[in-house]
Each structure stands twice: as structure tokens, then as C-alpha cells.
Amino acid sequence: MPRIDAHQHFWKLSRGDYSWLSPELDVLYRDFLASDIKPLLTEAKMDGTILVQAADTVDETRFMLGLAAEHDWILGVVGWVDMEAEDAPKIIRELAENPKFVGIRPMIQDIPDDEWMLKDTLRPAIQTLIDENLTLDLLVLPRHLLHLKTFLKRYPDLSCVIDHGAKPDIRNEAIETWSQHVADIARTTTVRCKLSGLLTEANDQASIEDIAPYAFHILKCFGAERVMFGSDWPVLLLANTYQNWLDMVEQLTADLPQADWEAIFGGTAANFYLTKTMETL
Template sequence: MRIDAHQHFWLFDQERDAWITAAMERIQRNFLPNDISMTLKENGFDGVVAVQASQSLQENRFLLELAQVYKLIKGIVGWVDLRSPEVEQQLAQFADQDLIKGYRHVVEGEEDPDFLHRDEFLRGIAALTEHGYTYDLLIRPWHYESTLKCVAANPQQAFMLDHIAKPPIKTQEFSAWAAFIEKLASFSNVHCKVSGLGTEADWKHWKLDHFTEYLEHVFGCFGKGRLVFGSDWPVCLLAGEYSDSLNIVEHHLRDFSSEELAGFWGDNAVKFYGLK
């Protein structure tokens, strides 16, 4: 099964979605599955993983409602307040929803560098582990150390690193990010989503070779069995078209066997998220 493992859907709300700034005018509108379904079909994709874009329990209900109508949604990465003493009750609200495969917090928006290693957050991660949910890591450089501490403290938790940790492709800085990736990849319970790359580059002037060093490093550190593809649609539209998300990575898959290609384009995501 060919899977785009990172897509967002929303009914645009200017107040709630304040992260979509004036510079992002192209995505200041509604995006629903019927806006991407034909493109997915043209590119041979069988389905997607819908990832939360808003931090509310209502976001889970919204994505579940979409999945009832649009069968291309094969799994959901939702949101609960992992810091809350009521995290178990929040998880219980969705315990019977098999489409919810895991959860995510928008840690990249948190200024606290130790956010991922605070006691209350770690208790939330422990709850995910107990109930068999995955956790998507969405971070910025100031979270590197607490990410490593969080992962080290939770060896039984399945982690997925979103957007290869958002490296500074626009400025072509490499060393700090590369050192972090090497350390993180040493934990076998961490997988990596090759997604969201165009938006970390210069949106208007990126070239394919701007991504080479980053992709080669990720492939070398994680190996081919722990990598999945995600477009980060519609956010990826800020830096081009859907096809650009494919072109950025396809150039670097020439030494993949047919089995490894099947893994990268879907089978690895099916296994990690337990998709059907």
C-alpha cells in the first residue's frame, strides 16, 4: 500500500490558525480530502495519515468525521494534552476509535527547551506507551537535548520524527542538526518521516541539490527500514506543488531495491502506524 504519511486537513479559522501568517496566503483557506484525492490517485497513493493541525480534542473528532466520509484517510495522528493529569480520561474518549494510531503535540511552538523532559509530559508519554499509541516528534533545535532525554527514558515507545527535525536548509547549516540526527537514530524505537523539506528551504529559490546533504545523512543514519514518506500537504504548497515533495526525495532513492522502495513509499508507514 502506497501511503502519504503526513497530510493536514482544516476548515480555516483565522484566530485558531494564527500560525498561518500573511506570508502563507496560499494556504489561508479550507483544505479537505477532496482537494487532494485526484492528485494522490495520479501519483499512485492508496491513502494518507491525517496529522493534527490544531491542539484540541475537537481536532480528533473533526478528523474522525472526515475519515467516515473519505476512505483515503487510513490513520490519524491526533492530539491530547499529554501534560494534563486527566490524560487517561482524554485518551479514553477515543479508545474505541481504531483509526487513531497515535498523538502529537506541536512542541516546535514551545519555547521551553526542556518541554519534552518535564515530569508531566513524560507521564503523558508513558500513558501512550501503555495504550499502544505512537508519538510524532515535531521539534526545533532548542529541543534537541530534551528530545534525546525523552526518547532515552521511553525505550518501549514508538516515536516518529516529523520533517527530519526541520533542518535549516535555507541557510545550509548542517553540523548541529547532523549530530542530533546521528544520536537520535541510534535509538531503534525512533523512525523518521521524510517530509516538509521544501518549506525549510528558500520557498521561491530552492534547488534539488540544496537537500542532498540532509537526505544522505538521514538515510545513512536511520537506514531504509525506518524511513517513511510524507508530503506535509497543504503546507508544502508554500514552496511549490505536491509533485515537488516527490521530486525532492525521488532523486535519492536510486540505490533502493524494489522492496526498500515499497517500504519507503508505504509499507514502513503501514507497519509503524498499524494501518489497514
């Protein structure tokens, strides 16, 4: 089974479509491309990654697919499409002609309407994702979880994964409501969850002890077969290093059976994103 980082990003500032990136973000305000992460992947013994959108443009999706064509260790690309646009189904089908295009991610956390995901205007795009055997990454916050439960029940045939554990407010130790919603969603739907992004939701210099209650809850609720490791690099650099985050997750999962460990560090991501290309890995 390949060892996969299920969530990382690239960006090139001169492209000009990363509206959220500003000089105030300091360590993130520069180009991050394949040559920056490859030594980290080698050290981490990762066989490949899933490259996830960082801009809400189709142009960035095509940019990422171009990078994936150059680097065989970029196993899949999660892009972006305006899901409410009339031509969304057409664009999704066109992108799906590329075997490394595995799904899309709307930037739900930045959309003012918390119930956006329930709009009927999304139905044609969602049906196209289902028809093309593509996935949907859910970039949500705890306030979205009640609506997310409704969404997931509305589209049971859509393959979905929650990014970053739905970004719990670890900084303020706000676990109770988040944990209840997560448990309910895990029990009543088939959605997967990424064990990623937790350090950037915690205080500076957060320790494994700060992260553990949230990570263990995700593992308990979803089970290894529905959890996938992700670095969220380079956003991760706001909080820690690639290797340190990997070490934390390996420690948190050290007591699990080998089969569970292999699922979290590659099997779940491969089964979710790479069903069309597994035979080549």
C-alpha cells in the same frame, strides 16, 4: 504493500482553532479538505494517507476522525491532546476507541520551554500511549535534539517518529550540528523519521541539490525501515507542488533496492501507524 503519504493536513478556517494560520500565509489561508488532495493522491498513485493535527485542540482531532470516517483512504489520524492535563489519559483512551486514531502530536516547536518534553507531568499521558499501542509524532527543531535524545531513552517503549527530519536549517546550510545529533539519535534509539517538510526549510525555488545532503543523511542514519515519505501538504505549497516533491524523493531514492523503496513509500508508515489494521489494507 500500500503506498502511503505519512504526513498531510486538512483545515477549515471557520472552525477557528488554527492559531498559526493568518492571511499573511497567503496560499495556505483557505480551506483544504479531501476534495483538494484526492486528485493529487490519484496522480501520485498513493493508496492512502496519515492525517496529522494542525490545531492544538481535541475538537480538531474529532473533526479529523469525522473526515476519516468519510474517506477510507485516510488510514490514520494523529491528533492532539493536552499531555499535561489531569484528564489526558482518559481522553487518550476515549479517542483510542476509534480504530483510525493512531497517535498524538504535541506542537513542541511552538512551546517556549525547549525542555518541555522532559517534564514529569507528561508521564501519565505517555504511559497511556504505550498501553494503548499509540504513537507520538515529534514536531521538533534542531535546538530540541539534545533533549530529544534524553526523552527517547527515558521512554524506550514509546513508538515515536521525528517529523520533517527535525526541520534542519537548509536555508543557511546549517548541517553540521544537526547531522551529528541526528546520527547520534538514530544510532542510540529506535525512533523513526519522516522524509518530509524539507523544502519549506530551504530557500525559495530550492532544487533537489539543496535538499539532497539532508535527505541522504536521514536515509543513511535511519535506514529505509525507519524512514517514511510524507508530503506535509498543504504546507508544502509554500515551497512547491505535491508532485514535484514526490518526484524529488523518488529521484533521491532511485538507487535503493526495491524493498527499501517500498518501505519508504509505505511499509515503514504501515508498520508504525497501522499495526492494528494492516490486515484490512
